[in-house]
Amino acid sequence: MKAADPYLASAVMRRLHLWEQLTDDSTVTITSQPDSEGSRLAWTVERALPPSVPLHDDALAVVLADTVAGPGLTADADTHRCDQKECVQTFASGGLAVRTVRREGARSTRQRTLARGTSAILHERQVIGRPVGEGPGGHVLQLIDDMRDERRLTHAAEQLAAAWAQQGLCTLVLRLEGRDSLNDEQPWQRSRLTGGPGAMFKSTVNYLNDNHKAVITKARAHFDHVIMVKHQSVDFPWAGISPLADDHLVVAFGGFPKVTRSTTVHAGKLQRDTIELTPAESAVAWLHGRLARIPFADVPITGLLLQCAPDEHGPNSFDGLVDTELARHGMPVLGRLPQPKLFTPCRTVLDDLPDEQRAFVLRQSAEIRTSLGPARADGSALVVALRELSGL
């Protein structure tokens, strides 16, 4: 029989920040009592979560098993109980039980401070998802839009890059400019981040010079993600789609139309009617209205990154049904981000957002990342599609 387990006590008590970082605004109660045989202390951690957070979190077992950021405990097999009321998992042969329940009543006032440190340690390993020693991911993503609105594209690129950096990755926002005066070896400038173990950089390259390909190859070797925003001087959105990128996302405003109008003349008077759209009609109207100058029907594009208010987008909501239709047209919605603010005094990208929106951006960015294809993808099919489109 084992006596009191000092390691377990230390694992639970000395890493209090782990419990706080697992979930924003959770209330954590830690108790201990002799186990049934009275031979050692059994610890119970009760986590009470706000209503919006799912009770079960895969990160819990990952964190407690982590030997660097966490206490390195082993999860007990077959003891995990999970239902709508509680999630109970035990570790270290029953020495620690973690019970997660729903918290009733008022919100705590601690949310602001806790949200800051969220997920930096805990989600890093999950998000990176690459074996040690394999090197940076080297993925290149290009953001394009219908409006040639660089500010919109840059904002989306910086939000993604900052969110991925907070989740432990190394990211570069690379602006491609067609300016002869631009020296083609611009330094990578590190951006200020609020937290997280990753880093975010920005740089600019002249795409008129053939050397920009070498710059992108070099960036692949240094960064997990390179997000390209190309400044275009010509008014053909397809001309800006670069085969140097592995994935291409169209950034667009995400408000889907629910109605359309008709105007007729009756006895010399105008008659205006409103016609409700089905989700399928809305999807087609949106595609041809919003993306009129993007060759989405002829060129393989990974999907959409929509900027909108972080409302509900459940699978059965109108927007959710439109999303399904857009996927049928080969343009799946990979994620949503808040609309850019025109002027912000904040020097860091995610700082100007309220806590809930920042959590939303982090969640959506992680989601978008899972939908991207492999790095160093073969771009030849894209080149064929672009050539066919331009008639070359």
Ligand SMILES: [Zn+2]
């Ligand atoms: Zn569970």
